[in-house]
Amino acid sequence: MIAMWRLTVSNALAHRSRLALTWLAVALGVAFVAGSLVLTDTSSQLLDNQFRTAAAGVDLTVRTAAAFNSAMGVEVQRAPLPADVVGRVADTPGVDRARPIASGAGQLQVRGRAVLPAGPTILGTWADAPFTAYRLRAGHAPHGPDQVVLDAATAREHAVRLGDTVTVSATTSKQLRVVGLTGVGDRDGLPNSNLVLVDLACAQTLLGLGPGVTSIDVIADPDVAVADLRTRLATSLGSGYAVTTGQDTAAASAAAAKQSISYLRIVLLALSAAGLLVGAFLIANTFAIVLTQRSRELALLRAAGATGRQVFTSVLGEALLVGVTGAAGGTAAGIGAAYGLRGLARGAGLALPDGPLTVNPRTLLVAVAAGTLVTLLAAFGPARRAARIAPVEAMRLSDPAPATARRGRLITGWVLLGLGVIQLAAAAAFRDIAGVAIGAVLFLAALVVLGPVLAPRLAQAVGRPLARLGVPGRLARESTVRNPRRTAATAMALALGLALISFVSVLDSSVKAAVGTSYREAITADLIIESARNEMLGGLSPEVAHRAASLPEVAVASPIRYGHWLDRGMTSALTAVDPATLPHVARVRMTAGSLAALDGGGVVLAANVATERHLHLGDSLPMTLPRDGQQQLRIVGLMDDASARALSTSYVISLATYAAHYNENVDASVMVALAHGVKPQQARTALGKAIADFPNAQIRNQAEAAAGRAAAIDQVFGLITVLLCFAVLIALLGITNTLALSIVERTREIGLLRAVGMTRRQLRSMIRAEAVLVAAVAVVVGVVVGLGLAAATLGGLSSDMPLVVRVPVARLLAVVAAAVLAGLAAGLLPARRAARLDVLTAIATH
Structure with missing residues (x-):
């Protein structure tokens, strides 16, 4: 066993150049997973800290009761507390101090321009320690109806100085003079938020509360247990009031704010899964090619006494090494990538807090496990085929011919395709979005199974224009068709990414059109x-x-x-x-x-x-x-x-x-x-x-209002599209990797072509043409599949909104052009490597 493990490590190191891009694909996919988890964990932790800091020093909070605390990431606004409740709370035995609070959402205007942070503008009552973590950095606390304290971060960003006048709006609007600047704990403000702090009477006026207050903060006597005081206050005030600990109130506020982060986590992890799936195609293809090239080596192992099980274990051991090291590298890169993801999410309108990254042990474990598991699963099929290599293969002078599609694969593929098409059509007709998801899975599974059958036919059809390149173009088409399984796996990875981008683009255009049409038809306001x-x-x-x-x-x-x-x-x-x-x-x-x-x-x-x-x-x-x-x-x-x-x-x-x-x-x-x-x-x-x-x-006007709604939709779909480009990047690595490995496999063929007169320039053209042809096949499959799934999905969603398929032709043409050019770029390095091969050495290669 130890000897086989040593052999596994030696093989992996010996073929490290062939496995490098596979390692990179694993690392990129895992980086996406790790970055998503780090970003959402960090945002959740920062929000917890933010609300915990704001409630520091408060033992209990009294508010009016509510049937539920929050919905869709927003806390419900509770009824104001009557003015007499403040006295009742303060007079309760065991209460050391009670402070009435008036707080709510406000707006700030500086020099005639609205200040619009990514998060809320918090209008509240100034309080000294120990009730809050506010700390004056300059000036003094607000007193009277015309004074305000701002957080130092907002003041610095908008060049506000002590003595300046700003406009604060809520239910009413007032001009106030800035008399102080505050921080929160050791920070200059709250992430993505503005703090606007006034005295109690001014806050009540701005928020339209009259003599009422929004809550009462309570500090218990040192010799009174907080839990006992909570029970006493709840009994005294009755069921119309809610008495919670300060930290429970902070936790509930943080939970409401974190709901949008939960949705973001789901979206990011779903897109991460797409990236890993595309990477799985690359990994499986790489191991299939490498093991085919090593068939004689593996046969010699069998002839020397190694069992099929040992060969199988050895190949999976190589995959384990690639998976673990790639996942570890991807996890490290993902921690840094969390900053970039945060910027993209903010660009889509999500208010995520700033602060140091939080890396949980769970994140490290999940990211490494995901990358390793995907690599092992992708290498499982090639490992099984390697285990079946007979010792007699060691006597062959050439590599085995590419495998042809088996009858069982054909039957399975066509059955899956038929079931998928029927399911998609039925789900769209009956407006069943869950049925569309089932049909999509069946349809994509059919494409994977039928890929080796469809790929050569598509390559023949799509590659006809390459004949204009002369001999290099014809040879490129023949080379692409010659190994259908390899071409299918390479093209399918890119096709999946392009299908998702096409799907999202059509969905974006169709939903925007439907929303805009409904709005314009129903709203007649000028x-x-x-x-x-x-x-x-x-x-x-x-x-x-x-x-x-x-x-x-x-x-x-x-x-x-x-x-x-x-x-x-x-x-x-x-x-x-x-x-x-x-x-x-x-x-x-x-x-x-x-x-x-x-x-x-x-x-x-x-x-x-x-x-x-x-x-x-x-x-x-x-x-x-x-x-x-x-x-x-x-x-x-x-x-x-x-x-x-x-x-x-x-x-x-x-x-x-x-x-x-x-x-x-x-x-x-x-x-x-x-x-x-x-x-x-x-x-x-x-x-x-x-x-x-x-x-x-x-x-x-109507057009501007409709455009505002469309812009909000564009932000969400735009974020998804940008993130899907990572999956496309991994797929393009697959084209580069496949061509690079095929050059090793075709070294003698390339040498013979050079010997009979093919120039380096023609050889480079041939390799680049192969890359473009694979990309073109992927474009055809990806766009067609994306359009079909989008049409079915829109049909399924029509139970809530009648949606007409709107195809963004210009955007899809841009995607097609970008994919073909990217395919050309993916072939540059393999083409350069092929052109540098020494002719005599290449001919002598077996």
Whole structure:
């Protein structure tokens, strides 16, 4: 056993140049996995630290009760605490100190420009130690209605100095003088956030709380157990209030903020899996080629007494060495790659915190295990074939002929292909997205099985233009066709990456087109006022809608709000509208009931939801709302699905119903219909002057509003496309690797070609043409598969939104051109190596 292991190590070292690109493919795939885990672990840890730091020194927090804490990454806003509760808490035995807090989302404007961080702008009450970790870096604490303290990081970034005046907006807007700069612990601020700190009375005014407060921080007497005080306060205050430890409150806030990171982790790991799958093709192909070239060597081992099992173990041992070392190198590279992934995610609009990287032992274990396992699985097939080599092969003077497709493979492949096509067609027809996923797996499996059959035929067809290159072009096509299994494996790796990019591109274009069409068809408003950051849950003070409605240029200003509710344990969203003004700015088609009936309470549903849940006009829908728990809302109307999409949710309530069950007092948007004869630019100018002191309010026309929605979709799909390019890079390494190894295999053939008159230039052209031909085959397969899967997926998604396939021709042509050029580049080094071979030495090679 020890002797075989030594032989394994010796073989791996002896063939290290042939396995180098395989090692690199493993390293790249694992780097993606490790970087994804490090990034998400780091972001989670930084958010935990951020909220834990903010709650430092606080034993207990008192807030009003809520049916649930957060939804879709956003904490629910609780009802304000009455002013008398502060005294009741402070007078409770065991309470050392109690501090009332008024806090919420705000907006900051510096020198007429809105400050828009990647994360929130936190408007809160200044507090001294020990209640918070805020530490003054300059100036003094805010006192009075016109003073504010900013975090030092924001002040530095926007050149704000003590004594400067800034505008702060929430429910109302005020100009405040900067009197201090603060840090948080040992940092100059919170990651991706702005801190705007004022005194209690100013915060209550800005947030529209009146005499109420959002929470009360409590410090217990030194001789009182925190758990006992918590029980005492909860009993004293009653079930309408929630009493939690400061760290539990911080943990709940961090958990809400980390929901988006959980989604990001899923996306990144799915894309990492795609990269590893592409790498598996390269690994399997490399081992198949190398072992074919070593067939006589392996046969000699068999002749010397080695069993098939020992040969099998030896080959897997080589794969283990490549896998472990490649995975270790990839893990190390992935830790650094986490910085790049963080930048890409931020470019897609995700607010990820800055800070030192966190590397958990689990990350190291998962990354190394993933790379090693994929390498072993990819090498399993070639190892089995190597174990079957008979000792008689040692007497052959040439390498064995390439294997031809077996009958069993053909039958299996065509059966899988038929089942996949039928499943995809049926799933698209019945709008079953889960069925589409099953069909896609069957279809891709069929392509892998049938690859050696289809690849040579495609290469013959696609390679016909190469005849114009003369002899080098014809030889390139024949060489590509000659080994169908190798060509199929090389092309399939690149085809998979290109299929995913094509799939994402078509999905992006189709979804954007559907969203834009629905919006333009349903929304008739002349202008839309929206938050500069496109927050679905709001950001616009109600004062914006009030001022807009009071202008003579405006006929109607209709605000829209959004909220979350629990639907059978799952978070869902709803839209709140004004039934009286909405028909003036939107075309809502009702299939039953009326929008005006919302004035009496109740809910309007999208028709497809009513059908799916077997609900009818007059039925009651149980909805768990954040402030009041489960409520039975009567169904007063059904609207068509296009109207629901334009309003962004399938559930619509009135603003009055919203106010009765929600505490949020900000609008998501205000849709404006102009008075007769008023020109849009005239109205825009008037609106701009009226709401100039609300820095986050942006005035847009329909086209601009639709473009904003499209930009948000583009950001997400753009991130996915960029990350998929890593999989394509690994596949291109496969082309380079396959050609380099095939040159070793064809050394004598190349020598003979040179001997009969082929020039170095012609030889380089032949090798480059082979690379381009493999890339072209991959392009054809990848784009066709990507378009087919996208069409099926869009059909499956049409149960929620009728989606028409929109093919981004220009983008796909760019992908095709880039893939072909990349294929050409992949052939440069092998072509150069082939041209440098010594003719006589090459001819003498066996």
